[in-house]
Amino acid sequence: xxxxxxxxxxxxxxxxxxxxxxxxxTETEAYRGLDDKACHAHGRRTARTEVMYHTGGVAYVFLCxxxxxxxxxxxNQADQADAVxxxxxxxxxxxxxxxxxxxxxxxxxxxxxGPGTVxxxxxxxKGHYGASLQGPAVWLSHHTSYASNQLxxxxxxxxxxxxxxxxxxxxxxxxxxxxxxxxx
DNA sequence: TAGGTGATCTTG
DNA sequence: AAGATCACCTAT
Numbered sequence: 001x002x003x004x005x006x007x008x009x010x011x012x013x014x015x016x017x018x019x020x021x022x023x024x025x026t027e028t029e030a031y032r033g034l035d036d037k038a039c040h041a042h043g044r045r046t047a048r049t050e051v052m053y054h055t056g057g058v059a060y061v062f063l064c065x066x067x068x069x070x071x072x073x074x075x076n077q078a079d080q081a082d083a084v085x086x087x088x089x090x091x092x093x094x095x096x097x098x099x100x101x102x103x104x105x106x107x108x109x110x111x112x113x114g115p116g117t118v119x120x121x122x123x124x125x126k127g128h129y130g131a132s133l134q135g136p137a138v139w140l141s142h143h144t145s146y147a148s149n150q151l152x153x154x155x156x157x158x159x160x161x162x163x164x165x166x167x168x169x170x171x172x173x174x175x176x177x178x179x180x181x182x183x184x
Numbered sequence: 185t186a187g188g189t190g191a192t193c194t195t196g
Numbered sequence: 197a198a199g200a201t202c203a204c205c206t207a208t
Contacts, residue, residue: 038203048192066189070206085203116204126191158203181204183198 004030009144023089033081038162041081068116
């Protein structure tokens with residue numbers, strides 16, 4: 001949970017086919033393998049979730065609804081299976097390339113607010129499954145830190161199937177930030 | 185508000 | 197081997 005908060009204000013970079021794009025992470029969700037039914041890895045260690053059981057610092061990417069790739073950062077020690085989903089970014093580099101990838105004409109909030117659109121704009125797909133977050137394709141750099149009283153915590157999106165665990169307030173974003181998929 | 189889309193997991 | 201299930205997005 002702490003890492004999900006610390007990642008807000010961190011810059012996510014990708015370099016794909018020589019194209020460098022980057023954005024400030026503005027919305028995250030935390031998932032915990034051991035006791036969180038909303039986590040894909042909870043009670044399941046399969047080919048798809050295997051990388052979540054690895055030591056943190058790698059990417060967990062999966063395909064959702066047959067269309068959208070979702071990008072997660074594996075965060076804990078081996079066998080804990082914890083991860084943070086990146087749900088939105090504020091684009092800061094390579095905006096023209098992001099617009100092209102998203103097939104959009106003008107910059108607006110919809111470019112990178114939502115986990116599926118973040119991946120599309122940044123060029124992330126299943127080829128990045130298990131990739132190191134220390135480059136060369138994907139990496140992070142520091143930009144801003146937020147005090148905890150600047151952050152909003154809400155329940156996570158789209159996890160109603162998880163029963164009580166759907167109520168955990170493990171979705172975070174900076175208060176007032178416009179680059180958020182669904183403000184409260 | 186509903187439908188598209190395909191990998192993954194279960195046998196509903 | 198087939199069917200259900202999804203951490204979503206876009207357009208009506």
